[in-house]
Amino acid sequence: MVEAQRVTIADNAPVVLQARGLRKQYGHVVALDGADFDVRAGEILAVIGDNGAGKSSLIKALSGALIPDEGEIRLDGAVMRFRSPADARAAGIETVYQDLALAPAMSIADNLFLGREVRSGGLAGTLFRRLDRARMQREAADALAALGVNIRSITQAVETLSGGQRQGIAVARSAAFARHVVILDEPTAALGVRESGMVLDLIRRVRDRGLSVVLISHNMPHVFDLADRIHIQRLGKRAALVNKTEITMAEAVGVMTGASLSV
Amino acid sequence: MTLRRLAALGPVVALFVACLFFAVQSPRFLTLGNFSLITQQVMVVGVLAIGQTLVILTAGIDLSCGMLMALGGVTMTLLAGKAGMSAPVAIAAGIGATTFAGFLNGMLVTRVKLPPFIVTLGTMNIAFALTQITSSSQTVTDLPALFTTLGTTVPVFGTRIAYGTVVMLLLYAIAWWLLRETAGGRHLYAVGNNREAARLSGIDTERVLLVVYTMAGALYGVASLLAVARTGVGDPQAGQTENLDTVTAVVLGGTSLFGGRGVIVGSLVGALIVGVFRNGLTLMGVSSVYQILVTGVLVILAVATDQWSRRNA
16 A cells, blocks of 8 residues: 655645545445545646546546545535535536537537526526527637637537547536636547647646646646646555656656555 | 538428329329318327427437327316316316326336336337226217317318317427527437436436426327317227327438437428328328338338438438
8 A cells, every 4th residue: 555645835826626535435346545636726737547546536526426435525625515516517616528528419509508508588588498599609609719729610510520629629618617627537538649739738728727627647748748736546545746847757657556655 | 511401401302202292193182172181180190299309309219109199088088078077177187197197208217217118118008008998999979079179170271271280380389499499408409419418517317308208298198189189089099100100200300319419390391291191192092001011111211311311421
């Protein structure tokens, strides 16, 4: 077991989202074994770890998709109890899932506002939940333009886009609605080099808006390219939290796999 | 993009071609009187197809629709004809029965999490049995005048249109508006297109499904009233061919059986195609058994075309 845990404090930005002692057990399998987590305002935090280290359980707990058995999650210092992804989203935490939670046959605008449609005024809006399509399309176009995501038409179906463009839509959607944290699960996993580069640029722009970005990735070059700090998950716990500049790729892999017990 | 637009016109072209074919085959086809007949025949399948479309858009299927219609028809006619209930109350009870059955379908799909195919196959048989038991398989006659009101026709531009046809068109207009203009409509498409994405977007997918199956049940109730209005009796043998007819209408109308794609107006065109085929074949003197054969071929052709066009899109 990795007992040594070193937490590096490099600058003084406040911690936005924090978890302490998260525990989750499925039968005999311990997915989270007292995991801690910290992400600061306006930083990109990469979460790395071997398969089965509890990365995705940790992320699910933070995004409300999993209710931990024990432990505490704080957002801006206040204790949060997420019962569903909707709770986390309402609190300002947006998650982009690996399998792209988009509806392919629906338009880009419809996808951006899926589940939080803008209603028209008056009786039709309140009683029948009538949509304000013009406003949704305008705002969707603005949101994409602000993040530099280039698409031809906001009304085209998502399935007509390339993989990178779809990922761009998914990231832009989360950035447009997040107030605190954007969680990205393997955002470049299925993309080629050029499209990956596009998405990485987009992630930087999201951070530059002052949002905290949590990036789960297996791709070490991407992690070391993008992240400000790195959270290394191992055996259901946080094995280390370090500044990118204080660790080499080989050392990080060492901690991840348990070859070296600390950094 | 333009190819997709053209594909959307496919059902209209098919309807036109079918009309042309039957016009050549039978001189009686292109008469105002026959047009009136087709619209009256289509109103029942047309209303059923609205419910079927809603269910298929969620990537489900409703095999119980024809039998629920029979159950609704027998319920309302028995209550009015035999139990002596007042006609409006009996009609409301009939529609209530199919609505409840639809709600039950929805509960089994969302709470017990059974596949829609199995759920509705089960409720189809239950509804059929209940219909036979309550009516002793006897046609219910001697109905109050209110039951046949929707079947009466009014002259429009030299032809006659049934009130029931107007009701059907109104229901299509309402369904079209709800699907296109409201958040609920968007959610229905999202659930059918990518249920997990819809759930992660904060949409209560189970509620959407429950509402859809319940609404479908209510629509089958309205269809049962239209069927009673058209025939003037409560027929326990009704709804036998309607299951396939509605699925055919929906698929011919361009709605994908995989859910999330399609427009409700397409189902109206699809119902008209089915109606035109039945009517035209009858005029040509083709026996009803062969008509069933043709609808069977039609539905397979429609699904095959749908698959093929999507693969090449």
